[in-house]
Amino acid sequence: MKLTILKNKLNEGVKVVERISQKSLTLPILQNTLFTAEKNFLRLSSTNLESSIRWQGLAKVEKEGQICIPTKFLSSLIGSLPDKPIELEVKNLSLNLRCENFNTKIKGLSPEDFPIIPQPKEGKSVIINNADLCRALTQIINIPSPSNTRPEISGVYLSFHPDSIKMVATDSFRLAEKKIFLKTGLPKEYSLILPQTAAKEIIGVFGDREGDIRVYLSPNQVLFEYAADKVAQPRIEFTSRLVEGEYPDYQEIVPKEYHTETQVKKKDFLNQVKAASLFSGKINEVKISFNTKEGRVNIASQSPDLGEYDSFFKGKVKGQDVAISFNHRFLVEGISEINTDEVIFNLTNEDGPAALKPTGKSDYLYIIMPIKPS
Amino acid sequence: MKLTILKNKLNEGVKVVERISQKSLTLPILQNTLFTAEKNFLRLSSTNLESSIRWQGLAKVEKEGQICIPTKFLSSLIGSLPDKPIELEVKNLSLNLRCENFNTKIKGLSPEDFPIIPQPKEGKSVIINNADLCRALTQIINIPSPSNTRPEISGVYLSFHPDSIKMVATDSFRLAEKKIFLKTGLPKEYSLILPQTAAKEIIGVFGDREGDIRVYLSPNQVLFEYAADKVAQPRIEFTSRLVEGEYPDYQEIVPKEYHTETQVKKKDFLNQVKAASLFSGKINEVKISFNTKEGRVNIASQSPDLGEYDSFFKGKVKGQDVAISFNHRFLVEGISEINTDEVIFNLTNEDGPAALKPTGKSDYLYIIMPIKPS
Numbered sequence: 001m002k003l004t005i006l007k008n009k010l011n012e013g014v015k016v017v018e019r020i021s022q023k024s025l026t027l028p029i030l031q032n033t034l035f036t037a038e039k040n041f042l043r044l045s046s047t048n049l050e051s052s053i054r055w056q057g058l059a060k061v062e063k064e065g066q067i068c069i070p071t072k073f074l075s076s077l078i079g080s081l082p083d084k085p086i087e088l089e090v091k092n093l094s095l096n097l098r099c100e101n102f103n104t105k106i107k108g109l110s111p112e113d114f115p116i117i118p119q120p121k122e123g124k125s126v127i128i129n130n131a132d133l134c135r136a137l138t139q140i141i142n143i144p145s146p147s148n149t150r151p152e153i154s155g156v157y158l159s160f161h162p163d164s165i166k167m168v169a170t171d172s173f174r175l176a177e178k179k180i181f182l183k184t185g186l187p188k189e190y191s192l193i194l195p196q197t198a199a200k201e202i203i204g205v206f207g208d209r210e211g212d213i214r215v216y217l218s219p220n221q222v223l224f225e226y227a228a229d230k231v232a233q234p235r236i237e238f239t240s241r242l243v244e245g246e247y248p249d250y251q252e253i254v255p256k257e258y259h260t261e262t263q264v265k266k267k268d269f270l271n272q273v274k275a276a277s278l279f280s281g282k283i284n285e286v287k288i289s290f291n292t293k294e295g296r297v298n299i300a301s302q303s304p305d306l307g308e309y310d311s312f313f314k315g316k317v318k319g320q321d322v323a324i325s326f327n328h329r330f331l332v333e334g335i336s337e338i339n340t341d342e343v344i345f346n347l348t349n350e351d352g353p354a355a356l357k358p359t360g361k362s363d364y365l366y367i368i369m370p371i372k373p374s
Numbered sequence: 375m376k377l378t379i380l381k382n383k384l385n386e387g388v389k390v391v392e393r394i395s396q397k398s399l400t401l402p403i404l405q406n407t408l409f410t411a412e413k414n415f416l417r418l419s420s421t422n423l424e425s426s427i428r429w430q431g432l433a434k435v436e437k438e439g440q441i442c443i444p445t446k447f448l449s450s451l452i453g454s455l456p457d458k459p460i461e462l463e464v465k466n467l468s469l470n471l472r473c474e475n476f477n478t479k480i481k482g483l484s485p486e487d488f489p490i491i492p493q494p495k496e497g498k499s500v501i502i503n504n505a506d507l508c509r510a511l512t513q514i515i516n517i518p519s520p521s522n523t524r525p526e527i528s529g530v531y532l533s534f535h536p537d538s539i540k541m542v543a544t545d546s547f548r549l550a551e552k553k554i555f556l557k558t559g560l561p562k563e564y565s566l567i568l569p570q571t572a573a574k575e576i577i578g579v580f581g582d583r584e585g586d587i588r589v590y591l592s593p594n595q596v597l598f599e600y601a602a603d604k605v606a607q608p609r610i611e612f613t614s615r616l617v618e619g620e621y622p623d624y625q626e627i628v629p630k631e632y633h634t635e636t637q638v639k640k641k642d643f644l645n646q647v648k649a650a651s652l653f654s655g656k657i658n659e660v661k662i663s664f665n666t667k668e669g670r671v672n673i674a675s676q677s678p679d680l681g682e683y684d685s686f687f688k689g690k691v692k693g694q695d696v697a698i699s700f701n702h703r704f705l706v707e708g709i710s711e712i713n714t715d716e717v718i719f720n721l722t723n724e725d726g727p728a729a730l731k732p733t734g735k736s737d738y739l740y741i742i743m744p745i746k747p748s
Contacts, residue, residue: 107680311475
């Protein structure tokens with residue numbers, strides 16, 4: 001292998017594949033990046049066996065070939081190099097890297113030891129705006145919690161429809177559903193469960209990029225492909241295995257009707273719950289009372305050690321008066337993800353699910369279970 | 375105690391005293407801030423027994439008094455409150471805090487249990503520009519390392535002169551001396567050793583403020599007083615105990631003459647040492663060779679596992695050719711603190727001390743010991 005590539009380009013590629021090239025003591029090859037020089041391209045690949053990334057950028061290739069190089073090491077080294085062309089040449093399982101008057105020889109590993117990265121591009125595919133995808137994932141990504149007994153809810157559920165994609169996450173105390181509207185979706189409904197870590201990496205890898213992502217769907221894998229319009233721009237593929245199992249029919253827990261319907265200022269609600277949270281005890285309980293006659297929401301909490309909190313704010317409250325307790329953390333996380341000035345908070349009763357929504361178009365729904373009255 | 379104070383002002387005060395109000399399991403009172411309402415002022419005090427902070431701001435005091443309140447708790451609570459006046463009232467060892475429609479009651483502790491904070495203002499004093507002081511401390515603060523056998527070098531040595539203050543730090547592998555020039559210093563030389571943690575807190579507390587600091591010197595304590603010019607601005611006092619013992623006569627290790635004198639671009643030097651550091655082994659060794667005839671500096675390192683580094687850059691080199699090894703970490707830290715485009719690096723011989731300096735006015739000197747040739 002022998003090629004020349006601009007420092008900035010190589011740096012970008014290494015930063016991308018570095019995200020999942022991890023410290024694996026049982027399989028040290030996973031700490032490496034596979035370099036492949038082919039035609040006019042340099043391809044960098046990394047994998048943690050669950051997910052894989054392939055980055056491909058234009059390079060002046062004199063001789064095709066492959067080698068595995070320690071990723072973190074390479075990343076640190078490139079950071080110290082000047083913004084000049086970098087010459088890479090493989091000799092005897094070492095990579096000679098030259099850049100201006102920098103001259104180094106890096107010991108590598110055999111490319112044959114690197115795991116094969118699947119490229120499942122045969123099945124159906126959908127195109128999504130990249131910013132929409134990453135924004136949606138960001139809104140729900142922190143909800144699932146690792147579960148050995150119920151692995152299927154440890155991931156993010158994606159269901160593809162003719163006009164939209166729904167993304168769902170739950171930890172059984174609360175559930176969030178985020179909808180992305182599409183011009184062209186899938187004619188027939190299709191669903192999958194993406195591992196939470198893969199969803200986080202997708203945000204990290206694609207989050208700042210403009211343009212579209214093509215998602216390839218296959219039975220056990222999903223592939224996200226990004227290719228900037230211009231031919232000189234790099235192509236990035238992110239592949240992940242899927243979580244096995246059946247996602248629960250979450251529509252069942254979405255209430256069909258509400259007994260108390262409220263609309264309040266997001267800022268008021270959030271600040272009051274945050275302040276009240278400081279006085280809550282071990283079970284994180286804050287108590288909310290809705291008063292329809294006065295259009296008033298009261299928030300209270302107390303702790304034998306710290307003191308008491310008892311405050312209120314004004315809002316629109318319709319239906320029945322109700323006093324209900326929530327875990328403040330789940331409430332704060334739900335309210336925070338709403339991007340409108342006001343939030344809709346609808347309740348069934350003191351021990352039934354409640355729903356948080358933005359005002360206006362309904363692309364986000366957050367169902368939260370109360371703390372049962374003792 | 376009963377008073378009213380603006381939220382932003384109280385918030386500023388709590389953020390200042392919070393810095394040293396720490397989680398102390400043996401003495402829980404240290405997790406608290408002492409509130410003192412007196413005349414037209416609210417005073418907040420915190421201490422970790424080594425250092426203490428007193429913040430004082432204008433408030434509308436209706437009734438004088440004192441109480442101790444958990445600091446972190448208070449700090450979190452204030453963050454959630456609106457930018458409105460806050461009313462504070464002590465009743466039965468609880469603090470009633472009201473702000474717009476926020477209403478809370480915080481359990482406190484008796485002010486009598488709070489340690490007495492010394493205010494050593496009787497001795498000599500010197501006025502220093504605050505930005506100069508903090509910038510100087512920042513340049514040397516990370517050098518000392520905690521030492522049980524030699525506590526005197528675990529701190530920062532301050533020596534006061536008629537026209538300047540010198541600040542010195544060492545860990546016995548390298549030593550930095552930073553000079554601040556003063557219009558009016560102390561007529562007679564005076565010195566003290568400031569604990570490293572106290573020096574860090576001084577940067578944290580005063581770093582962003584404009585104006586001057588008055589430093590009060592007394593045998594076992596030092597007090598840094600900041601008072602913004604306008605009467606409405608808060609006053610801050612930081613007191614620290616001093617490190618006991620005699621600081622070594624560091625002038626002895628500063629070379630009187632050099633056999634090799636060099637001047638190189640800071641950026642070249644820094645990037646090359648950083649790149650070479652990646653290939654260095656366990657003792658962090660990078661080897662530097664100075665060639666007077668070619669005006670060339672060569673940097674090399676190697677590791678049996680990772681590979682080899684061998685590069686050069688151009689610079690002014692006078693005197694004798696020399697090849698010398700350094701710990702790259704100490705070299706990088708020294709070069710990084712120099713703020714001129716070029717650095718002066720003067721050497722005695724391959725096992726003697728070397729000196730790093732900025733070009734131009736000489737207010738910073740960094741002495742570094744080489745790794746002995748094996």
